Amino acid sequence: MLDRSSKAGGSRVARALAAAGVVATLAAAHLAAPVPAGAAVSRSQLALRWAPIHYQDVDATGTHALGGRSDYIARIDFDGDLNGRNNWDRAGQTGTSLAAHVYYSVVETSTHWYITYLFFHPRDWADHPFFETEHENDGEGVLFAIERDGSTYGVLRAAVTVAHSDFYSYTPAGSTWTDGRENIDGALQFQASPHDAFEHPVTAQEAQGHGLKAYPQYAINGDGLVYYPSTVAETPSDGNDRDVRYRLVDIFAADGLWAQRSTPSLFAGLGTFAGDASGDCGSGTWSCSTNSANAPWGWDDGNDVPARGEIASDPAKLSAEYFTIPGGVARTYTYNPYASAAAALAEAARTAPRTVD
Structure with missing residues (x-):
C-alpha cells in the first residue's frame, strides 16, 4: 500500500522554470488525457476530475509541529504498517x-454521483498549554x-466539509441547490490546475487541528502548502511549497481502507481510528485523547439529522x-x-459514543 514518490525540491525547480518561460510547456505535458467521446467515465476518473485543489496552512512552531511536517497530508500507512x-x-x-x-470513495444513484475525500494527518x-487537546x-x-x-463528468452542485465535529455546506456559483434544513455557509470556488485541463473546487485546512472548509474560509497564513490532484505523490520540499501533487x-480498493475497517490495530471501532497517548502527545498541552479521529463512515455532526457516517454511506x-x-x-443506490x-453502520451509529476529531 506504500508509495514513496518524492518531490526532490520540485517547487524551487518549478519557480526556476517559470523564470525561463517554460512552465506552460511542462503543464501541457501533464494534462489529463480526455475521455473519448461517448465513453463511460470510470469512478477513478470522476474522482480525479473533481478532486480539490487544497490549501494547507502550516505552523512550524513548537516541537510537536516537527518543523511543519505535522501539517503535511499523508497515507495512513505512511510508516509502512x-x-x-x-x-x-x-x-x-x-x-x-x-x-x-x-x-476517496464514489457512490452512485441514477441522478447523482457522490464523491467523498479524506485528508489524513498523523x-x-x-x-x-491551555484548553487544547492533541490526539x-x-x-x-x-x-x-x-x-x-x-x-x-456531470456538474458539481454542492459540497459539505468536515471541520472537527461540525459540517459546513457550500454551493458553487450557478448551482440550482439552495438552503434546506441547514443554511448554506458560503460559496465554493474553482481554480485552474497547472497539472491538467480542468478547473477544480478549492478547499483548505487550518494548521494543527486541520478543520476543513471551502477556501478561503480557511486560508494559508504565512507558511503553507498548495496540493494539486494528480496520479503521482510528491513530498513537499519544505513547509512553504505552493505546488505539491x-x-x-x-x-x-481490494486492500483499501474499507476492507481494513475491522483491523483492530487500525480501528478501535467502526469508523474510529485507533490512537493512544504514547510519546509526547499531550506533553505541554491540556491533554492527549485516545481513539479520537474518524474515517468517513465515522464522521458526524451531532446536531444534524443525518446519522453518524451517513455523509459517506x-x-x-x-x-x-x-x-x-x-x-x-434519487434515494436508491446503483x-x-x-x-x-x-445494518452494522446504523447500529454502530446508534450505540457508539460521540468522538471528536
Whole structure:
C-alpha cells in the first residue's frame, strides 16, 4: 500500500522554470488525457476530475509541529504498517514518507454521483498549554454532490466539509441547490490546475487541528502548502511549497481502507481510528485523547439529522436534508459498497459514543 514518490525540491525547480518561460510547456505535458467521446467515465476518473485543489496552512512552531511536517497530508500507512497507535511517534522519525495522498470513495444513484475525500494527518496537535487537546491521527474531509446531467463528468452542485465535529455546506456559483434544513455557509470556488485541463473546487485546512472548509474560509497564513490532484505523490520540499501533487487512493480498493475497517490495530471501532497517548502527545498541552479521529463512515455532526457516517454511506439522504434540490435526488443506490454493511453502520451509529476529531 506504500508509495514513496518524492518531490526532490520540485517547487524551487518549478519557480526556476517559470523564470525561463517554460512552465506552460511542462503543464501541457501533464494534462489529463480526455475521455473519448461517448465513453463511460470510470469512478477513478470522476474522482480525479473533481478532486480539490487544497490549501494547507502550516505552523512550524513548537516541537510537536516537527518543523511543519505535522501539517503535511499523508497515507495512513505512511510508516509502512497499519498500526494507528504508533503514528504520532513515527511522524517524526526519519525514513517515513509524508508523500501526499488523499483517499476517496464514489457512490452512485441514477441522478447523482457522490464523491467523498479524506485528508489524513498523523497528528492533531497544539503548540500552547491551555484548553487544547492533541490526539494521534486526524481525518477530515469533504463530500461533493455531482448531478448526472448527461455530460461526461456531470456538474458539481454542492459540497459539505468536515471541520472537527461540525459540517459546513457550500454551493458553487450557478448551482440550482439552495438552503434546506441547514443554511448554506458560503460559496465554493474553482481554480485552474497547472497539472491538467480542468478547473477544480478549492478547499483548505487550518494548521494543527486541520478543520476543513471551502477556501478561503480557511486560508494559508504565512507558511503553507498548495496540493494539486494528480496520479503521482510528491513530498513537499519544505513547509512553504505552493505546488505539491497528491495521489488519490480508492477507499473501496481490494486492500483499501474499507476492507481494513475491522483491523483492530487500525480501528478501535467502526469508523474510529485507533490512537493512544504514547510519546509526547499531550506533553505541554491540556491533554492527549485516545481513539479520537474518524474515517468517513465515522464522521458526524451531532446536531444534524443525518446519522453518524451517513455523509459517506448515505449522501443522498444528507443532501436532501441540507439542501433544497429542484426535482429532488434519487434515494436508491446503483453503486454503494458502504451499503453492504448498512445494518452494522446504523447500529454502530446508534450505540457508539460521540468522538471528536
